[in-house]
Amino acid sequence: MSGTSEIKALQEGERELLLAIRESDFGRNLLAGLSRSPRSIAPKFFYDATGSALFDRICELPEYYPTRTELDILHSNASQIAEQMGAHANIIEFGAGSLEKIRVLLDAFPPDRAPDRFIPVDISAEHLEDSAQSLRSAYPCLEVLPIAGDYMKPEQLVDIEEMGGRKVGFFSGSTIGNFTPNETTAFLRRAQKMLAGGGLLVGVDLVKDAQTLHQAYNDSEGVTAAFNLNLLVRANAELQADFDPDGFMHQAFYNEPMQRVEMHLVSLRRQTVRVAGYNFRFEEGDTIHTENSHKFTVEGFREIAAAAGFRPGPVWTDDAGLFSIHWLESPSATPVPR
Known part of the structure; x- marks a missing residue:
C-alpha cells in the first residue's frame, strides 16, 4: 500500500470511528446536550465503572x-x-x-x-x-x-x-x-x-431543610465533586473529547421553588472543548446541568402514583x-x- 493509500485508509477509519461515537447513546446525548441552551446531560451517564464506584463511596459518607x-x-x-x-x-x-x-x-x-x-x-x-x-x-x-x-x-x-x-x-x-x-x-x-x-x-x-440537602450534595471529602467531574473524564475516554476536568467545578444547590437539588459543572474560564469532532465554546461561569434530585411530600408522591394507575399502599x-x-x-x- 502506498503512503497516500495508507493516509486515506486512516482517514476513513477515523471517520467511521467518529460516526460510531456520535451514534452511541452517550455520544448522541452529550452532543445534543452541549448544543442546547442551557446545556445539560442526563444523570444516567454518570454510571460507568468509575462513576458507579464513586457513587458507592458517596452512599457511605456521613453527610449523605x-x-x-x-x-x-x-x-x-x-x-x-x-x-x-x-x-x-x-x-x-x-x-x-x-x-x-x-x-x-x-x-x-x-x-x-x-x-x-x-x-x-x-x-x-x-x-x-x-x-x-x-x-x-x-x-x-x-x-x-x-x-x-x-x-x-x-x-x-x-x-x-x-x-x-x-x-x-x-x-x-x-x-x-x-x-x-x-x-x-x-x-x-x-x-x-x-x-x-x-x-x-x-x-x-x-x-x-436546605442545609441538610446542601451538605448531602457537597460533602467535605469531595467525593460528590469527583463523581460529577468523572462525567468529563468518561467523555474523554469514550467520545474523543478533550475536557480539562481542572477547568470545571462541581456545583450543587437546593432550588426551593422547584423542590429539587441541582448539580452542575461550571466552567472556570473561557475555553473551547472538542467532542467527537465538534467544538463547543464555554465562557467563564457557563454550566452543564448534570442532575436534578427532586424531593417529594408523602401525599404528593402517592397522588402521582395513583394518577399512573397504582393503588398506593x-x-x-x-x-x-x-x-x-x-x-x-x-x-x-x-x-x-x-
Missing part, C-alpha cells in the same frame, strides 16, 4: 443521609415489606447498583415464600456483573438474571414483560427523583403495566421524616395469587 436512612427503614420493616411483595415473586430491581439493599429484603422472606428470581437492571454492565456474582454466592438457591441496560427504554425490558408469575419492582435510593415530572409519570405508567398483578416498592426522598418513614418507602399495588384484571 438517603442511603443509610433508607437502609434503616428497610431493616426496621423488612418483614412487613416482604409480606406485601408476596411469595415466590420475581423481583426486578431498577438501577440496581451494588445490590446491598435487596439483601435486607431477601433475608426477610421465610424459606417457603422466598422469591423465585431476582432480575437486577443497571446501565453499568461491569459493575452489575460483579454485584450479581456476589449475590449468587450469598444466595445460591436464588436465580439471579442481570440485565445490563437502560430501564427507561421499554425495548430493553421485553424479557421481563413476557415473564410469567408475580412480578414485583424495587426502585430504591430515590432515583425516581432524578427524572423530570414527565419522565416520572412515564416510568410509573410503564412499571404499572409491566408489574400488573404485583407491585412496586420505591424509595422517595422527602422535602426538608403502606408507607414507611424514619422518625425524622427524612425519607420514605412506598408500596404501590399494581392492579390487574386477573389477580395473581400472593
Whole structure:
C-alpha cells in the first residue's frame, strides 16, 4: 500500500470511528446536550465503572443521609415489606447498583415464600456483573438474571414483560427523583403495566431543610465533586473529547421553588472543548446541568402514583421524616395469587 493509500485508509477509519461515537447513546446525548441552551446531560451517564464506584463511596459518607436512612427503614420493616411483595415473586430491581439493599429484603422472606428470581437492571454492565456474582454466592438457591441496560427504554425490558408469575419492582435510593415530572409519570405508567398483578416498592426522598440537602450534595471529602467531574473524564475516554476536568467545578444547590437539588459543572474560564469532532465554546461561569434530585411530600408522591394507575399502599418513614418507602399495588384484571 502506498503512503497516500495508507493516509486515506486512516482517514476513513477515523471517520467511521467518529460516526460510531456520535451514534452511541452517550455520544448522541452529550452532543445534543452541549448544543442546547442551557446545556445539560442526563444523570444516567454518570454510571460507568468509575462513576458507579464513586457513587458507592458517596452512599457511605456521613453527610449523605438517603442511603443509610433508607437502609434503616428497610431493616426496621423488612418483614412487613416482604409480606406485601408476596411469595415466590420475581423481583426486578431498577438501577440496581451494588445490590446491598435487596439483601435486607431477601433475608426477610421465610424459606417457603422466598422469591423465585431476582432480575437486577443497571446501565453499568461491569459493575452489575460483579454485584450479581456476589449475590449468587450469598444466595445460591436464588436465580439471579442481570440485565445490563437502560430501564427507561421499554425495548430493553421485553424479557421481563413476557415473564410469567408475580412480578414485583424495587426502585430504591430515590432515583425516581432524578427524572423530570414527565419522565416520572412515564416510568410509573410503564412499571404499572409491566408489574400488573404485583407491585412496586420505591424509595422517595422527602422535602426538608436546605442545609441538610446542601451538605448531602457537597460533602467535605469531595467525593460528590469527583463523581460529577468523572462525567468529563468518561467523555474523554469514550467520545474523543478533550475536557480539562481542572477547568470545571462541581456545583450543587437546593432550588426551593422547584423542590429539587441541582448539580452542575461550571466552567472556570473561557475555553473551547472538542467532542467527537465538534467544538463547543464555554465562557467563564457557563454550566452543564448534570442532575436534578427532586424531593417529594408523602401525599404528593402517592397522588402521582395513583394518577399512573397504582393503588398506593403502606408507607414507611424514619422518625425524622427524612425519607420514605412506598408500596404501590399494581392492579390487574386477573389477580395473581400472593
